Amino acid sequence: MLAFILCFSAPSYGDCDITLRWDDDPPYFMVQEGKVVGIDADLVREAMGRLDCGISFQKMPWARALRELRDGHVDMLSGAYRTPEREEYAHYSEVVGLVSPNILFIRRSDESRFELNGLRQLLESGFRLGAQIHVSYSDEYSALIQNPDYDKNIEYLSRREPLWLMLARDRVDGVVASQLTGLYEIQELGLTGTLIPSSLVVSNKPAYFVFSKATVTAGFVADFDRALQSMLDDGTFASIVNRYVCVAACAGLSETEDDPEDCSLAGL
Structure with a gap:
């Protein structure tokens, strides 16, 4: 070698x-x-x-x-x-x-609560999504946020840290982030085991x-x-x-x- x-x-x-x-x-x-x-x-x-x-x-x-x-x-x-x-x-x-794909993170306690078939289906079901302002997670996401019907389901913040805390406190149901970034930040906040990556891949470029x-x-x-x-x-x-x-x-x-x-x- x-x-x-x-x-x-x-x-x-x-x-x-x-x-x-x-x-x-x-x-x-x-x-x-x-x-x-x-x-x-x-x-x-x-x-x-x-x-x-x-x-x-x-x-x-x-x-x-x-x-x-x-x-x-x-x-x-x-x-x-x-x-x-x-x-x-x-x-x-x-x-x-x-x-490191962009994926949806959820609470471990909600693993079986939602049907994770796509962002559109989630938002139409009343799912509360946490997202960063001016960040495009995928082409689908960029198209969805142009629809005012989904505004009430998306909580926008400028930074991810408060989004993780909102997810842990049941103020949103999910947060989209790069897999590696999400895992690292969750560990740094002491939320490992509480917040987990879901099976929903938002983009994988x-x-x-x-x-x-x-x-x-x-x-x-x-x-x-x-x-x-x-x-x-x-x-x-x-x-x-x-x-x-x-x-x-x-x-x-x-x-x-x-x-x-x-x-x-x-x-x-």
Whole structure:
């Protein structure tokens, strides 16, 4: 296995430094003891280490980051959906090691209470949905919120934390969030076991690492993909995810899974 890893780290980029955009978005990016960490931060740090390439973190909001990537002022973003417009100025990594779908979270006590056949059916049944303002969870959701008939069933807030508390207190019946984000935030609030992911997947589009075509070559992206694939194959990818959210609770990771008892958030 070591020889396999070394094979993929053979292209050395010792004189390079990749600038990665980040913002406060646990469990993907956060600051601990003055250092940017999180699933995406640690994955990129490990992959760049295998390429002998340096990495710098630049904090900025998403909309600005897309412009900066296009103009070559930042080299790399994570968590980007594939669109024709972005493909004009960005190389997409082709290795998707983790898919975190937008799913509906509910109270454990309500597991058998609702028919989870879709958002429209739920809202028509009087289901009280908690959602963030100006967030589009899926094409279906975006269409539904244009219908004033559903206004009385949707509680909008700007942040997720109060939505989780409202769900725990039976003031809403469900909250839509990225699976990994939801699991992490619920654990941080001490609500593990009270709030759980349901079987209703609202959207399941993969998100990618992307690189600026203005500053990064397609060859470098191919080498990054090989490094990322080697991390999937040797278990490093799963180990990094397990620092923040247990792999056993997540869908879409590689077929390599660590023992759930070794997870930092085991038991979710």
